[in-house]
Amino acid sequence: QSALTQPASVSGSPGQSITISCTGTSSDIGAYNYVSWYQHHPGKAPKLMMYDVSTRPSGVSRRFSGSKSGNTASLTISGLQAEDEADYYCSSYSSSSTRYVFGTGTTVTVL
Amino acid sequence: QVQLQESGPRLVKPSETLSLSCTVSGGSISGDYWSWIRQSPGKGLEWIGFTHYSGNADYNPSLESRAAFSVDMAKNQFSLDLISVTAADTALYFCARRFCSGTSCIFDFWGQGIPVTVSS
Numbered sequence: 001q002s003a004l005t006q007p008a009s010v011s012g013s014p015g016q017s018i019t020i021s022c023t024g025t026s027s028d029i030g031a032y033n034y035v036s037w038y039q040h041h042p043g044k045a046p047k048l049m050m051y052d053v054s055t056r057p058s059g060v061s062r063r064f065s066g067s068k069s070g071n072t073a074s075l076t077i078s079g080l081q082a083e084d085e086a087d088y089y090c091s092s093y094s095s096s097s098t099r100y101v102f103g104t105g106t107t108v109t110v111l
Numbered sequence: 112q113v114q115l116q117e118s119g120p121r122l123v124k125p126s127e128t129l130s131l132s133c134t135v136s137g138g139s140i141s142g143d144y145w146s147w148i149r150q151s152p153g154k155g156l157e158w159i160g161f162t163h164y165s166g167n168a169d170y171n172p173s174l175e176s177r178a179a180f181s182v183d184m185a186k187n188q189f190s191l192d193l194i195s196v197t198a199a200d201t202a203l204y205f206c207a208r209r210f211c212s213g214t215s216c217i218f219d220f221w222g223q224g225i226p227v228t229v230s231s
Contacts, residue, residue, distance in 0.1 A: 048218065104154065
């Protein structure tokens with residue numbers, strides 16, 4: 001059972017910016033700056049896109065940025081491209097016995 | 112570049128044991144923590160737990176009574192056994208490396224996932 005809430009889908013036209021939200025609680029997102037984001041193209045291995053809220057791993061486009069406010073984290077994709085069409089999942093460390101919680105997932109569609 | 116590949120049966124009967132393995136290439140299995148994560152149909156991701164070659168392990172409390180990990184250093188492989196499965200265990204199962212820098216931990220390398228269906 002997923003603990004973090006994401007919108008089921010977000011869409012945008014090429015070149016536009018979109019933001020994916022990820023809402024948790026004061027036990028996970030609100031308590032730690034350990035939010036990460038993963039991109040998943042079906043049939044492929046998920047890819048780490050952001051960690052520690054706003055740190056991009058080497059090789060990830062600067063079009064991706066992350067932020068957090070209270071119990072909600074966000075991933076923004078600017079200059080949307082066709083290759084960005086994928087499922088995106090957030091994750092956070094949690095003080096509960098379920099140490100790592102994930103989001104419900106968001107399907108990004110490029111119109 | 113570390114690569115992971117899941118393997119195992121894709122169909123398991125109810126009440127039986129689901130057994131999956133994850134082969135690690137491009138790096139040694141020792142020194143790191145290795146995780147299992149699953150995605151049930153229409154749902155998000157669920158952390159199952161992680162294991163270390165030393166035997167140290169941690170499990171999602173919701174699965175702890177039914178899950179067990181093991182590590183085979185010779186094969187550079189780690190495994191998941193999930194007993195007494197039901198249809199609710201039908202999912203896409205991923206293995207991943209958990210990498211920590213200080214107190215910050217991430218799942219930085221993943222396998223492609225293996226779909227497992229529980230059905231008679």
